[in-house]
Amino acid sequence: MSKFLVPLLAFLLLVGLFVIGLTKDPSRIPSPLVGNPAPEYALPSLRDPDALVGSADFAGQIALVNIWATWCPGCRQEHGFLMELAAEKIVPIYGLNWRDNRPDALQWLQALGNPYVNSAFDVDGRVGIDWGAYGAPETFLVDSNGMVVHKHIAPLTREIWEQEFMPLIAELEAVQ
């Protein structure tokens, strides 16, 4: 074998390493929650501290649960798309305002628009932990039996929506 082939072979080995490495992308770890019942919660509403909102609100329907916070730049990034999604009225979006403070969060919705049917105010982050959130934003698709069907970590985009969520929603609607 020619010594001039050595660089080529070394590089091919490296490519192999990278391909395996790419499949280990952490945002692709299947969530253990997927295929299991969505954790139940009832929390004060963001808008009205005396009212309780929670998982009972979307029982029996297909819904999105979106974990967000004003300190999270990714949330701002996806906010425009959530607004579009809300306008399209495909599925209702329920917000979980996570480890945030009320005035900031209300002001945010005032300034950027409110895509949520309602937002629960999870100030100590307990419910977020139940949902297995380890960062925001995270978005969950819940079916009409209250099962988590899909989870997306990182900002939601049109592309991801069309590729990952729409087929699942179409399937769920067909079953109904």
Next chain:
Amino acid sequence: MIPELGHFALIVALALALCQGILPLVGAHRNDATLMSVARTAAQGQFVFVVISFACLTWSFLQSDFSVAYVANHSQLALPTPYKISAVWGAHEGSLLLWILIMSAWTVAVGRFSRNLPAEFAARVIGVLGLLSVGFLLFTLLTSNPFLRLEIIPPDGADLNPLLQDPGLAIHPPLLYVGYVGFSVAFSFAIAAMLTGNLDQKWAKWTRPWTTLAWLFLTIGIALGSWWAYYELGWGGWWFWDPVENASFMPWLMGTALIHSLAVTEKRGLFKSWTLLLAISAFSLSLLGTFLVRSGILVSVHAFATDPTRGYFILAFLGIVIIGALVLYAIRAPELDSSAGFKPVSRETFLLLNNILLVVAAAIVFYGTLMPLLYDVAGIGKISIGPPWFEFAMLLPMLPLAFLIGVGMHAAWRSQPQGVLARRLRVPALIAVVVGVALPGLVYGRSGILVSVGVVAAVWIMLSSMLEPWRSWRRERGAAAMPRSMLGMSIAHFGVGLFALGVTIVSAFNVETDQSMRTGGTVDVAGYSFELRELRNAEGPNFQAIEGRVEIRRDSELVGEVLPQKRQYLVQKNWMTEAGINAGWNRDLFIALGDQLGNDTWSVRVQYKPLIRFIWLGAFIMALGGAIAISDRRYRSGA
């Protein structure tokens, strides 16, 4: 309209890049002058359309057009105008556009300055550059389009990451990219030479100035990045061995090796296949760096938001480019071996050693950077490799290299007569040893073996590199002036010496302490006393801050006043540390606010950093040496 125009211009640029990539190569193969002549025109056209596209994106930023998703996510109404411009390349999509802009600028420059090259060769070089452009344009258009619109327009943007709102970071990426992309020229020269099957000494002469130019920009880019990290990341380190930093350091090491091996190939026609391999490697490592930064395969503080689709795309592109080049290399390189010989003591030997040591250094960085990935893939565990390992491992190639530089510069080609070197270098060597042993103790009151070795090496490099310019200057009357390329080399090596001195002294005598400090209190570090006079509120265009006013005194004489800040940016809400730095040629005094501990008590980090400026100064002098070398008349004469 403007964003659509930008998008459209990018598509036109892709079409032109396809012409530039295919027609000249076919033309060169068939020896068809008409097809070959397309090369320059297509390259110029592509450049014009990329400029239009880039201008459109910049315009969208200046107008705060938040209907463009990329603008909405990385700008804000209150963002100061200079940062609105630098925000264009502040994230993945725009920085790719900048990369493409720089690539097409390089291509136009190559087209302009290659008129005295054989037409066939020039056509191939520009063709290969065109194909590389196609890859990047496709990547941008398919996975990272910066012109995508939002249907619902947010009233204000999400702001540029506060870390990037800094002059250092506004100019660091463009310079770095000029360097990275510049290696694509050396790469294309190498591919063209292999396609032609003709690699002679003239080839090396053509390639040299381009390589040096790319290298000098990369040098400045890396130095600026290090400077930025020093004052902006807040905690006073100047190099963290972070994967993204390593991704820029590896092509630098390879590029440095390439510059030296090109010298041998030009002067003596030796090391041909080795030079080709280095030219391929330097650019491949630039591409690899891009891949590592943008695919999310390695964890880094600098990494762009990650997206596996992009990762696969770059990996595919990387694979095609590098595998193609290496296959061509495996076919053509065996024909290139030359027969000229050289004696064991000669400049060739020293340059060979230089190359081996630099490649070993690059291999060490490569190994350390990819080790965590290897462990993870093999399922052994999740590891991280800390700076101590890199620092120690780098000494192995770098120490011998430091001592060889001084001798190698003065060695003659082919064969070095015995005794001459020793006679000439006796004095610098003696001075270096004396200074190295005495200086640390005299100036800093402390010494050690490693410090002394470092100082000896640094002084040795500086003195021996100035020996020739000094002799030439002394004999100025009547004596022929030193050629620019020689002077450039000497100056660049002097920069290496300054750099080595800075690194040695700052590593050995850096003082760092975390303390709690209340208003009116003082902290003493290395003979300087830092007094926190007051804490007050300060405001910027898009942030508010708590600012400390710190007076620094030495023997009760005022040295200066610094204003460290803790900033909170209004949109992104996160806190940022702005260090207060009192800079001097021989030391930096550094204080950063940590956390509030009580009413008017803060934790602070105070540091004394002797000679840290020499690190960046040395890098800039290396780059200056490169610039002087390029200006040598030899490179401007015809083929």
Next chain:
Amino acid sequence: MLAVGLAAAGIALATVFTLTAMKDSMMFFIPVSDVVAGEYPADRNFRVGGLVVDGSVNREPGSLEMSFRVTDLRCELPVRYTGVLPDLFREGQGVVAHGRIGSEGDFEADTILAKHDENYMAPEVAESLAEHVSEQTAGLAEGSGECTSP
């Protein structure tokens, strides 16, 4: 021949040195639950990571000494640290610490890292959290979700 022999000896020596040095600065990431269960290297530094437990951050007034607890959503580990904290350190957020277990069983950190960017969480931390979320929420087999220390 002599030159080749010397070079080989040099390379061998260099490799030994490098690998030795590597042992000290190569740090394994150990999930919090494993640390609590006693499965950690006692003689060298390692990294732990997870979320900073809400309300666990404790600071002596006016002092640089502080302590907090880090959780992987199954077990909690007390961490002690002296010094300046990174800007993005906060309760409920991800954190990575370098250090080793001290004599009192606490993790004595010499470096605390928080992310530079809100979007980013060290993947190993994310992974170790993801593992235990299931046990908390999905009601798996009895006992498997509990923190067990020896």
